[in-house]
Amino acid sequence: MHIHIFKLSIPFITDPPSDFLDQWSVQLYVKIEANDTVGWGETGVFGSGIIGAYSSILEDLVIPFLERFRGESPAETETVLEKVMLTAGNCGVVTGAISSIEMGLWDIKAKRLGTSLGDLLGGKIRERVPIYASFPRYRSQKDIVSTALKARERGFRMIKLHQPPSTALDALKEVREKVGYDLKVALDMNAPFDLHSAKKFVDGASKYEVEWIEEPIWPTDDYNSLEKLCEYSSVPIAAGENEYTINGFKRLLGTGISYVQPDIAKIGGVSKFLRILDLASSYSVKVAPHDRPDSSPLSLAYALQISSARSEISTIEYTISDFPHDLFRNLPEVFNGYATVPKGNGIGIEIIEDALKKYSYIQKLRLLAFSDLENRLKEKEQI
Ligand SMILES: [Mg+2]
Numbered sequence: 080m081h082i083h084i085f086k087l088s089i090p091f092i093t094d095p096p097s098d099f100l101d102q103w104s105v106q107l108y109v110k111i112e113a114n115d116t117v118g119w120g121e122t123g124v125f126g127s128g129i130i131g132a133y134s135s136i137l138e139d140l141v142i143p144f145l146e147r148f149r150g151e152s153p154a155e156t157e158t159v160l161e162k163v164m165l166t167a168g169n170c171g172v173v174t175g176a177i178s179s180i181e182m183g184l185w186d187i188k189a190k191r192l193g194t195s196l197g198d199l200l201g202g203k204i205r206e207r208v209p210i211y212a213s214f215p216r217y218r219s220q221k222d223i224v225s226t227a228l229k230a231r232e233r234g235f236r237m238i239k240l241h242q243p244p245s246t247a248l249d250a251l252k253e254v255r256e257k258v259g260y261d262l263k264v265a266l267d268m269n270a271p272f273d274l275h276s277a278k279k280f281v282d283g284a285s286k287y288e289v290e291w292i293e294e295p296i297w298p299t300d301d302y303n304s305l306e307k308l309c310e311y312s313s314v315p316i317a318a319g320e321n322e323y324t325i326n327g328f329k330r331l332l333g334t335g336i337s338y339v340q341p342d343i344a345k346i347g348g349v350s351k352f353l354r355i356l357d358l359a360s361s362y363s364v365k366v367a368p369h370d371r372p373d374s375s376p377l378s379l380a381y382a383l384q385i386s387s388a389r390s391e392i393s394t395i396e397y398t399i400s401d402f403p404h405d406l407f408r409n410l411p412e413v414f415n416g417y418a419t420v421p422k423g424n425g426i427g428i429e430i431i432e433d434a435l436k437k438y439s440y441i442q443k444l445r446l447l448a449f450s451d452l453e454n455r456l457k458e459k460e461q462i
Contacts (some may be wrong), residue, residue, distance in 0.1 A: 086440035097215035103373035120182030123344030136176035154350035170323030181348025197387035210397035211237035237263035269449030309335030320369035374398035
């Protein structure tokens, strides 16, 4: 078995330009070659783009481990790797690094059986899956409104805004006044509030028919405050993109959230994702898988394949920012608020390996400050 790591900076293309542009464009892809079969997986690089932390786990432990203990199933691999990294923690960088390997092993498994991943996971119940248009952060209300209108023209039925707490409600009001109410709107807050501030925010948002408010509470594991907010809020609450463990998801699902949002490239891959679907079903909570602003068709292909076989997934985050189209073949088609499940063996999409060379990783400081923290950082910036 040979494993190749690709550290990438695939451009993040937005029109109008996004405030997120400088912080993203970091991808870590993994290619696994096992005899004649190739599987691809992705590690979601978060934490302001700390790619070396993830790649060193792959290079120092995961790749030597797989070379020595070949023949493990994807689920066993994920479990064993989590256990041998116990003292490094069971979330964040650790599970993110495992994700790409575990995903790639599933891709290989399906290809060897001559089937799609969706069919391997129980058989397709749908050929296309609802998606919603996830906006990056924009600089002006005008840009938000024009993008909302374009999204509606493209057939999207729902959008999600990523504006900071200081302007999110103004942006929402503007969208309702200029675009109307036939487009569902969710607000992603990226965890800025204590309970008191979150209640005030919910009060302000509730009159605008909000589909959900996402990650309102800081810190993200303050389950007590989240539970109190869910009891209080007339607007559905969503969370889960910063949850990693099965017990963490149980606690989160117990708070009363309406949507849970696991990220397959963060939590450890397909096997844990399937366990979270089972859990969400037992709590009757809808699943809306997370994706990030610098769109990656690789992670999306996994989410679509799993969604094709599992009805718990109600909608998938679909980033409207574009990416170079010389990197992939057989991408999902997007129309009327749906994405098609790529046909073919494994995950369906193909990665054009030669084209990846054009998008080698660019190292730079990428401080990802989602909330109004970015304004404070700008004030302190020396250059
Ligand atoms: Mg989010």
